[in-house]
Structures are given as structure tokens and as C-alpha cells.
Amino acid sequence: MSEFLVLVTASDARELLGRFPAVGAERVALEEADDRVAAVDIAAPEDLPAWPRATMDGYAVRARDTHGASEAVPAFLTLRGAVPMGDVWTGGALAPGDAVSIATGGVVPEGCDAVVMLEYVQAAGADIEVRRSVATGENLMRPGDDVRHGEIVVRAGRRLRPQEAGVLAALGVDAVEVHRRPRAGVLATGNEIVAPSAAPRPGQVRDVNSMALAAQLRRAGADVILGGIVADDAAALAEAAAGLLERSDLLLLSGGSSVGARDLTVEALERLGAEIVFHGISVRPGKPTILARLGDKPILGMPGVPVSAMVIFEVFVRPLVWRLGGEPAREPWPARRRARMRRRTPSVAGREDYLRVRFVDTDGGWVEPVLGGSAALGTLVRADGLVVVPAESEGVAEGDEVEVMLNG
Amino acid sequence: MSEFLVLVTASDARELLGRFPAVGAERVALEEADDRVAAVDIAAPEDLPAWPRATMDGYAVRARDTHGASEAVPAFLTLRGAVPMGDVWTGGALAPGDAVSIATGGVVPEGCDAVVMLEYVQAAGADIEVRRSVATGENLMRPGDDVRHGEIVVRAGRRLRPQEAGVLAALGVDAVEVHRRPRAGVLATGNEIVAPSAAPRPGQVRDVNSMALAAQLRRAGADVILGGIVADDAAALAEAAAGLLERSDLLLLSGGSSVGARDLTVEALERLGAEIVFHGISVRPGKPTILARLGDKPILGMPGVPVSAMVIFEVFVRPLVWRLGGEPAREPWPARRRARMRRRTPSVAGREDYLRVRFVDTDGGWVEPVLGGSAALGTLVRADGLVVVPAESEGVAEGDEVEVMLNG
Numbered sequence: 001m002s003e004f005l006v007l008v009t010a011s012d013a014r015e016l017l018g019r020f021p022a023v024g025a026e027r028v029a030l031e032e033a034d035d036r037v038a039a040v041d042i043a044a045p046e047d048l049p050a051w052p053r054a055t056m057d058g059y060a061v062r063a064r065d066t067h068g069a070s071e072a073v074p075a076f077l078t079l080r081g082a083v084p085m086g087d088v089w090t091g092g093a094l095a096p097g098d099a100v101s102i103a104t105g106g107v108v109p110e111g112c113d114a115v116v117m118l119e120y121v122q123a124a125g126a127d128i129e130v131r132r133s134v135a136t137g138e139n140l141m142r143p144g145d146d147v148r149h150g151e152i153v154v155r156a157g158r159r160l161r162p163q164e165a166g167v168l169a170a171l172g173v174d175a176v177e178v179h180r181r182p183r184a185g186v187l188a189t190g191n192e193i194v195a196p197s198a199a200p201r202p203g204q205v206r207d208v209n210s211m212a213l214a215a216q217l218r219r220a221g222a223d224v225i226l227g228g229i230v231a232d233d234a235a236a237l238a239e240a241a242a243g244l245l246e247r248s249d250l251l252l253l254s255g256g257s258s259v260g261a262r263d264l265t266v267e268a269l270e271r272l273g274a275e276i277v278f279h280g281i282s283v284r285p286g287k288p289t290i291l292a293r294l295g296d297k298p299i300l301g302m303p304g305v306p307v308s309a310m311v312i313f314e315v316f317v318r319p320l321v322w323r324l325g326g327e328p329a330r331e332p333w334p335a336r337r338r339a340r341m342r343r344r345t346p347s348v349a350g351r352e353d354y355l356r357v358r359f360v361d362t363d364g365g366w367v368e369p370v371l372g373g374s375a376a377l378g379t380l381v382r383a384d385g386l387v388v389v390p391a392e393s394e395g396v397a398e399g400d401e402v403e404v405m406l407n408g
Numbered sequence: 409m410s411e412f413l414v415l416v417t418a419s420d421a422r423e424l425l426g427r428f429p430a431v432g433a434e435r436v437a438l439e440e441a442d443d444r445v446a447a448v449d450i451a452a453p454e455d456l457p458a459w460p461r462a463t464m465d466g467y468a469v470r471a472r473d474t475h476g477a478s479e480a481v482p483a484f485l486t487l488r489g490a491v492p493m494g495d496v497w498t499g500g501a502l503a504p505g506d507a508v509s510i511a512t513g514g515v516v517p518e519g520c521d522a523v524v525m526l527e528y529v530q531a532a533g534a535d536i537e538v539r540r541s542v543a544t545g546e547n548l549m550r551p552g553d554d555v556r557h558g559e560i561v562v563r564a565g566r567r568l569r570p571q572e573a574g575v576l577a578a579l580g581v582d583a584v585e586v587h588r589r590p591r592a593g594v595l596a597t598g599n600e601i602v603a604p605s606a607a608p609r610p611g612q613v614r615d616v617n618s619m620a621l622a623a624q625l626r627r628a629g630a631d632v633i634l635g636g637i638v639a640d641d642a643a644a645l646a647e648a649a650a651g652l653l654e655r656s657d658l659l660l661l662s663g664g665s666s667v668g669a670r671d672l673t674v675e676a677l678e679r680l681g682a683e684i685v686f687h688g689i690s691v692r693p694g695k696p697t698i699l700a701r702l703g704d705k706p707i708l709g710m711p712g713v714p715v716s717a718m719v720i721f722e723v724f725v726r727p728l729v730w731r732l733g734g735e736p737a738r739e740p741w742p743a744r745r746r747a748r749m750r751r752r753t754p755s756v757a758g759r760e761d762y763l764r765v766r767f768v769d770t771d772g773g774w775v776e777p778v779l780g781g782s783a784a785l786g787t788l789v790r791a792d793g794l795v796v797v798p799a800e801s802e803g804v805a806e807g808d809e810v811e812v813m814l815n816g
Contacts, residue, residue, distance in 0.1 A: 030604065034623035048785065051610055055783040057666050085640070085664070086600030087611040103666035105600065105712070107611045118667075146784040153789060161815055162627070163788035166620035166714050169604040170613070170785055192494030192513060196438065196577040202459055203495040203515045205578070212574035215442035219570070232493070256493070258511035259465050259526075304513070306574050334814055335743040375463040376554040377456065377578055380571035381561060406742060407569055 007280035007287075010315075010352035010391060016277050016291060017316055020298050022326040023180045023249050030168055033160050035221070036178035037326035042154040044171050047144035051088075052108040056139040059099045059121055059128060060112035066133040074122070074129035083107060099128055108140050115139035147171065157327055159221075179326030184217045185244030186210050187227035189237055189264070190256040190304070195229065208306040208377065209254035216313045217252075220321040232256070234264055238271035241299070245272075249324055250298045252317070253290075257304030262288050265301040274299055282391065283352045285374035286312035298324075307374040311354050311386065314405075335406040341387070342368040346395035355396070356383035357404060367404055383407065415688035415695075418723075418760035418799060424685050424699060425724055428706050430734040431588045431657050438576055441568050443629065444586035445734035450562040452579050455552035459496075460516040464547040467507045467529055467536060468520035474541040482530070482537035491515060507536055516548050523547035555579065565735055567629075587734030592625045593652030594618050595635035597645055597672070598664040598712070603637065616714040616785065617662035624721045625660075628729040640664070642672055646679035649707070653680075657732055658706045660725070661698075665712030670696055673709040682707055690799065691760045693782035694720035706732075715782040719762050719794065722813075743814040749795070750776040754803035763804070764791035765812060775812055791815065 008016065025039035054060065061077060069075035081091045082101040089100060089109035099116075100109055108115065113136045120132040147153055147167065154164050160178070168176065188207045196206045207229055214224045227244045230237050237253070245251050255265045269276060274292040281289050285308035290301030300317060302309040315332075322330045342360055347353040356379050357367040367387065372379040385404040389396055396402060416424065433447035462468065469485060477483035489499045490509040497508060497517035507524075508517055516523065521544045528540040555561055555575065562572050568584070576584065596615045604614045615637055622632045635652045638645050645661070653659050663673045677684060682700040687709075689697050693716035698709030708725060710717040723740075730738045750768055755761040764787050765775040775795065780787040793814040797804055804810060 030619065031622070034626065049613070050608070053783075055781060083611075085598070085611070085666070087609070103664075103668060105613065105665050141783055146780070147786045153786070162620045162623035163718060163785070163791075163815065165623045166616045166718065167785045167789050169619040170616045170714070172604060172607070172614060174605045190493070196580060197582045199580070200458070201495070203491075203493070205457070205513065206580060208574045208578045211438065211577040212570045214439070215570035215573045218442065256511075257513050258493070260511060306578070310571060310574065336745065338746065372554070373463065375461075375549055377571070377575045378555045378561070381575050383571075407571065 006276075006278050007282055008278040010281055010283045013278060013281045013291070013316060014319070017298070017320045018323065020320065020324060021296055022328070023182050023324050025177050026180050027175050027177055030165060030174050030176060033176045033178055034162060034165050035159060036181075037159050038154045038156050039177045039179050039326060040156050041152045042168065042173065042176060044147045044149055044151045044153050045173065046171060047149045048147040048167075048170055049141050049145070050143060052143060053141050054102045054104055054106045054108055054115045054139060055141055056115055056117045057104050058102060058115045058117045058139065059130070060102045060108045060115050061099045061130065061134065062096060062112060063114040063134050063136040063138065065097055066114070066116060066130050069130045069133045071131050074131045077128050077130055079123065079126055079128050083109060113137065157329070159327055159330070182222045182250060182321055182324040183225060183248040184222040184321065185225045185227055185248035185251040186213050186217070186254065187237070187240055187244055187251065188229045188254045189232060190229070190261060191232045192256070193229050209302065209304070209309050212306060212310055213252055213254065213302070213313060216310065216318070217321065220318045221325050222321050232261065232264055234267040234271060237264065237268035241268060241272055245294060245297060245299070250300070250320070252300050252302050254302045254309060255304050261304060262290070262301070265290060269299065269301070281316070282350060283315070283354070285354065289316070305374050306377055307380055310380060314386065315354060333405040337385070337404045337406060339365055339367045339402060339404050341396045341398060341400050341402050342366050344396065344398045345369050345389070347389040347393060349394050350391055352391045353389040355387045355389065356380060357387050358382055358384045367402065414686050415690055416686040418689055418691045421686060421689045421699070421724060422727070425706070425728045426731065428728065428732060429704055430736070431590050431732050433585050434588050435583050435585055438573060438582050438584060441584045441586060442570060442573050443567060444589075445567050446562045446564050447585045447587050447734060448564050449560045450576070450581065450584060452555045452557055452559045452561050453581065454579060455557045456555040456575075456578055457549050457553070458551060460551060461549050462510045462512055462514045462516055462523045462547060463549055464523055464525045465511050466523045466525045466547065467538070468510045468516045468523050469507045469538065469542065470504060470520060471522040471542050471544040471546065473505055474522070474524060474538050477538045477541045479539050482539045483541075485536050485538055487531065487534055487536050491517060521545065565737070567735055567738070590630045590658060590729055590732040591633060591656040592630040592729065593633045593635055593656035593659040594621050594625070594662065595645070595648055595652055595659065596637045596662045597640060598637070598669060599640045600664070601637050617710065617712070617717050620714060620718055621660055621662060621710070621721060624718065624726065625729065628726045629733050630729050640669065640672055642675040642679060645672065645676035649676060649680055653702060653705060653707070658708070658728070660708050660710050662710045662717060663712050669712060670698070670709070673698060677707065677709070689724070690758060691723070691762070693762065697724070713782050714785055715788055718788060722794065723762060741813040745772060745793070745812045745814060747773060747775045747810060747812050749804045749806060749808045749810050750774050752804065752806045753777050753797070755797040755801060757802050758799055760799045761797035763795045763797065764788060765795050766790055766792045775810065
């Protein structure tokens with residue numbers, strides 16, 4: 001088995017995980033497109049706004065009719081009526097000296113090129129007094145001022161946010177081409193593993209990893225296919241894995257934590273015909289992580305210890321899920337917070353360490369490592385986030401500034 | 409209408425929005441509980457681990473039998489067999505000088521109180537040579553060392569993360585009491601508003617706010633009931649609002665942007681019998697925001713301008729949705745990043761301003777405001793986040809350090 005014992009650095013692992021291609025695309029209604037990833041550039045099919053629109057309540061005028069107007073010397077204009085909301089001005093051609101009342105969002109009539117705000121106008125019957133001059137284009141948007149016809153409003157690879165949904169709605173784009181949600185199979189192995197609803201006999205433990213990894217996968221944008229629990233048998237594991245892989249884009253195997261269980265995973269991967277890319281990452285926790293590939297599909301042998309599996313997911317697998325989902329270059333840790341470390345924490349040079357930390361004051365200025373080894377699940381529940389100790393570092397000194405990558 | 413024109417400060421608005429109670433609870437299966445909010449404290453129904461477990465591959469021993477053992481002077485112990493995974497040792501009582509092979513996760517047999525790691529042991533038939541002494545408790549977890557029976561593992565008000573799902577699975581908790589997802593009604597009003605799929609006639613615009621607010625609401629953890637578009641008629645609006653309120657826990661009215669449209673919202677709220685809490689917040693964008701209440705249910709008159717509506721949602725409505733959903737004290741901006749402001753941006757003292765900004769360099773060190781007023785939807789799409797200019801500040805100077813609250 002030793003020819004497969006290829007321990008890679010954390011940065012090599014990231015590079016190798018970055019080689020898998022994105023899944024295919026599908027067309028979905030705009031209502032369902034939030035948080036999906038655009039598969040193609042989306043260009044504006046028309047100008048926004050489509051017509052010149054007032055951006056204030058007031059009066060549409062010709063700017064030059066207001067030149068020189070002031071409190072002391074107002075300009076007198078003739079009020080010809082009001083622009084109806086939801087329609088255009090139909091009161092006939094406007095001449096110099098004419099004004100039309102208009103509400104925010106109203107279509108500025110032809111012949112007008114500015115809007116005077118309500119508060120600078122005194123209305124008196126058919127006449128209005130304008131007490132401030134406006135420049136051409138003031139308080140209105142011209143067609144295309146917001147988004148121009150043909151402009152790319154959403155780039156391929158962008159995960160759609162509510163504002164993208166809003167702009168696309170404004171432009172009349174009611175369906176979009178997005179990547180499929182990647183489908184992830186999850187398979188637990190181990191003679192000692194029972195379902196969470198079962199009452200374990202002495203020596204048995206409940207399946208934690210399927211539950212936790214499924215939640216992490218869904219949060220990363222994947223659909224999850226749970227394969228259940230397979231006994232420690234390479235042939236059975238290979239068969240179950242093959243069945244899941246047929247229906248999924250990536251597969252997480254959550255094996256036992258013993259050396260024997262890891263050997264079994266490797267044997268099952270060989271039976272499957274998968275190529276082992278690496279076997280072990282120089283990282284803590286989570287060193288016994290395996291990456292294999294079958295065609296274009298990644299298979300991860302996750303560490304059996306639940307804390308290690310969850311940390312490895314956040315650090316290495318989540319970016320992989322994003323990549324499969326069409327987001328090649330997403331910032332891996334959107335929610336970060338600067339803090340100072342309360343306790344000196346040594347680390348081994350050459351290994352990337354992830355410390356579980358919690359905030360120790362209410363204003364979030366200081367963190368401390370959560371005590372308890374990676375065997376203790378409670379450490380993750382008590383933690384607010386992770387602090388990375390880079391491979392080239394020998395640890396964090398007391399008082400060092402650190403960046404906390406927040407959980408959840 | 410002027411008696412309702414109560415403009416409040418941003419901090420008063422937050423205080424008033426903080427007075428609404430959380431919605432009720434329901435019981436859901438653990439598989440569906442991720443991202444839901446615990447309605448009660450959840451205590452551990454048993455110890456974790458339930459039995460003493462090895463945390464390393466090796467040999468279970470009595471620690472005192474290894475005292476003084478070293479490379480030069482190993483301790484000789486009698487190998488009595490192996491602990492089967494998923495079961496307990498059934499090989500009979502262990503005497504002083506006995507050892508049992510054990511894998512990570514295995515149950516440490518009675519009579520043993522430590523585990524010697526594999527690499528410090530040389531096996532030779534029925535004898536093993538132990539080359540390092542171990543202390544009592546080394547390389548094992550005692551029952552309750554991870555989570556103790558009766559310990560609160562999840563506090564009421566905590567939004568469940570994958571690690572909470574993991575610990576609860578480990579403890580055999582397969583269903584949890586969580587708050588319902590708040591139900592939010594969304595109603596658009598305006599004679600000029602048409603559905604996104606419609607082809608607007610000149611002067612009409614597509615309904616942006618329903619689409620954007622629905623996406624924001626769902627991301628905040630709410631279920632959305634879309635009420636469609638109502639014409640500018642107070643009686644019709646009040647009736648549609650009443651119908652939606654019967655089925656929802658909060659209601660967002662997305663009115664027009666003109667003064668007339670806002671008056672209409674107030675009139676409809678009066679017909680509904682709602683109490684107007686405030687009419688206007690000293691904030692930009694989004695000043696014309698109305699808060700009313702009908703019994704325990706909040707009704708928000710959102711600004712008609714889509715950019716203003718979306719910013720008001722992030723700043724004021726999202727924390728309200730979290731509160732209704734059972735999370736009273738959540739950090740409003742989990743994803744933040746420090747940067748420096750490239751361009752001086754003045755603000756009015758007494759008003760809380762939200763600047764849409766974008767990163768201008770690849771390492772995210774500098775931001776600049778996105779140009780274009782709140783009428784331009786494109787500004788939100790081009791923005792990476794918001795920077796708050798507090799009420800007491802008169803703006804941001806060039807080079808000032810700012811905290812960017814990331815979108816999406």
C-alpha cells in the first residue's frame with residue numbers, strides 16, 4: 001500500500017483539488033436563481049431605464065428656462081398638467097416656458113431635459129415659480145444611464161445575489177443559465193458505526209460524519225445523496241461507492257479513524273479503478289485525507305475523526321464544491337474577523353494547522369484556542385471559528401494578531 | 409398625515425424593531441435542523457463518549473506496568489488479544505502485565521487505564537516490548553470527557569451549524585425543537601408596476617422589489633409569500649395586506665417612490681387598523697421607511713427605490729427577521745473586511761449613511777464608493793459591500809480605515 005502513501009503539502013493539495021472541472025448548466029426561472037452560479041455572461045437585453053425617468057418628485061422643465069432663477073428672482077413657468085404614473089405625457093407638445101408636474105419614476109416628457117425638485121417650486125394656479133436653476137439632466141436618468149443595452153450585468157462564475165436578481169428582473173430577464181447544483185454522495189464505513197437513531201451497543205458509535213458533512217455540503221451549494229453505512233469490506237465499499245458515483249459529481253467516503261480503516265478505503269478505491277492523487281495532507285487536524293479521481297469525479301477519503309472531517313471540509317472540500325458548481329475563484333473565507341490570541345500556541349513548521357478558537361470577550365478582540373483534542377466533538381461546538389497557522393510558521397505567540405475564520 | 413411623520417434616528421429604529429417577539433416552535437428531524445434556531449436549551453441525554461475510547465491505534469495497558477519503560481529498557485507485557493471494533497473485549501479478566509491490541513475508537517477494556525501508541529511497541533508473538541511509559545488516561549477518552557450527561561450542548565437562540573448537527577447525532581438526539589421559519593408576506597404596489605415577465609408599456613416598470621426582497625428574506629431564514637402587485641388604491645392595498653398578514657408573521661409593503669405613494673401606504677395602514685411606529689429613518693439611502701404594527705406583527709413600508717429597499721433590508725429588516733426567527737442577539741454583519749477608502753466621501757452629521765463600495769485592488773486593501781445615485785440599480789451589482797458612516801460622523805476621509813460589510 002506504501003506506493004500510495006503520498007503526503008502532500010496543504011498548498012499542493014489545494015492545487016490538485018483545483019483541477020476538477022465544473023458541472024454542466026441548466027436553465028432556471030429567475031425566482032429560483034438566487035444563490036445559483038451563472039454559467040454564461042448575461043448581457044442586458046435593453047436599456048435601463050428604458051425611458052428618461054425622474055429621480056425626484058417635482059416638475060419636468062427645460063433647464064434653460066430656469067437659468068438664473070433664485071429665491072429673489074424666480075423663473076415663471078406655465079404648468080401644463082401632470083405626467084401620469086405608469087404612462088407617458090399625452091398633453092401635447094411642450095413649448096419653451098412650459099412645465100409638467102412629475103413624480104419620482106415618472107417618464108420625463110419630450111421637450112424637457114431636467115426636473116426641478118418640489119421644494120424649490122411655488123405653485124400658483126396655472127403658473128409656477130421656480131426658485132433655483134437646474135442643469136440639463138438634473139434629477140433624471142436618461143435611457144441606459146443605469147444599465148446600457150448589451151452591457152454584461154452578470155459574469156459567468158458569479159453566484160447570484162439578491163441584487164443580481166433585482167437587476168435581471170428590471171431588465172425582463174426571467175430565466176437564467178446557471179450551473180447545476182453539484183451532487184455529492186456521502187458514504188460512511190465502519191463495522192462499529194450505527195445510525196444516529198439507533199441505540200448503540202457497547203463499542204458502537206453513531207454516524208456523526210454523514211450528518212455533519214451533509215449539512216456542510218448543502219451550505220456549500222451541493223445536493224446530497226446519503227449512501228448510508230457500509231461494513232468494513234473493500235468489495236462492499238467499492239460496490240456502494242460505484243453506485244453512488246453514478247448518480248453524483250463527487251463522493252465523500254467517511255471511513256474509520258484507524259490505520260486499518262484507511263487501508264480499506266485505499267483497497268476499495270483500487271477495486272473501483274480510481275486513481276489515487278494523494279494520501280495524506282500535511283495539515284492538522286485531518287492529515288489522513290485521501291484524494292482519488294475516477295474520470296472527472298473527485299473522491300475524498302475523509303478522516304474518520306469527526307472534528308478532522310469537518311475542518312478538512314471547510315478548508316479543502318468546500319472550495320472544491322464551489323469549483324464544481326462553477327465558481328472557480330471564490331474567496332474561501334468570506335466571514336473573517338481580526339482578533340488577538342490570548343494563549344501561545346506552538347505549531348510544527350511545514351504543517352498547516354487549524355486552531356479551533358473562541359472569543360473570550362464581548363467585543364471580540366481576543367480569542368483563545370478551545371482545549372481538547374480533535375477526538376472531542378465538543379471543541380467544534382464551543383468554537384466560534386478557526387485560525388490558520390501557516391506551514392512556514394512555528395506557531396502563534398500570545399498577543400499576536402490573528403484572522404478568525406468564522407464558522408457556520 | 410403629518411401626525412405620522414415621525415422621523416427617528418437609526419439607533420431608535422433598531423430599538424423599536426427589537427421589540428417584536430419570536431415566532432413559535434416546532435419539532436423537526438435532525439437531518440432538517442441545520443440552519444434552524446433552537447427554541448429550547450438542548451441537554452446531552454448521555455455521556456459522550458459512552459465508554460472509555462482509545463484515541464490512538466496501539467495497545468491498551470495498565471499505565472503502572474509501563475513505568476520506567478524506555479528504548480533501552482522496554483517493559484515486557486503479555487498480549488492477550490485484540491479489542492474488536494464495534495464491540496467490547498470479551499477475552500476475560502486482565503491481570504497486571506497484560507496488554508490488548510486496540511484501534512482508534514475501540515473500547516478500552518476494564519482493567520486498562522492507558523493506551524500505548526503503536527510506534528512505541530515492538531510485538532514478538534505473545535509478548536510485546538513497550539518502549540515508552542504512559543500516564544494514566546493517556547491516549548484515551550473517559551466517559552463524558554467530550555460531552556457530559558446533562559450538559560447543555562445547544563443553547564436556545566443558537567442557529568444550528570453542521571457541528572451542532574454532528575454532536576446531536578453523536579448523542580442520539582434525532583429530533584429538535586426549533587423556531588418555525590418566520591413567514592414573510594411581500595406586496596408590491598403601484599399603478600406603474602408590472603410583473604418581470606411582462607413587456608412594460610412606456611412609463612411602466614417591472615417589479616424589482618418583490619424579487620430582490622424575496623431573495624433577501626429567504627437568505628435571512630424566512631419563508632416568503634408573494635402577494636403580487638396591487639394598484640394605487642388604499643382600500644385594495646389594505647385588503648390585500650390583511651389577507652397576507654393572516655398567513656404571515658411580518659409583511660413588507662413595497663410602495664412607489666413618490667410622496668403620493670407613501671401617503672397611500674399610510675392610508676392603507678390606517679384602514680388596516682395598524683399602529684404606525686415611525687415614518688422615516690434618518691438614514692441614507694432609505695429615509696422613507698415606515699414601521700407599523702398590527703398586534704405582534706410588524707409591517708414595513710419599504711422605500712420604493714430598489715437600491716434603498718435592499719439596503720434598508722440588510723440594515724434593519726434582516727435583524728428583525730432573525731429576531732422573529734428566535735435569534736435575538738445575532739451579529740448583524742458576519743462577513744466583514746477591513747480596507748482603506750480611496751475617495752473622500754462627505755456625509756451629514758445626524759444621519760447614518762450606507763455607502764456602496766467596491767474593492768479596487770486584487771488584495772482587497774482599498775475600496776471606493778460606487779458612483780451613481782440610489783436610483784441606479786447597477787450600483788448594487790457593481791458593489792462588493794457597504795460601509796457605514798455613523799450618525800455622529802461627517803464622512804470618510806481619503807485613506808481612512810473602514811469596515812466593509814460584504815454582500816450576499
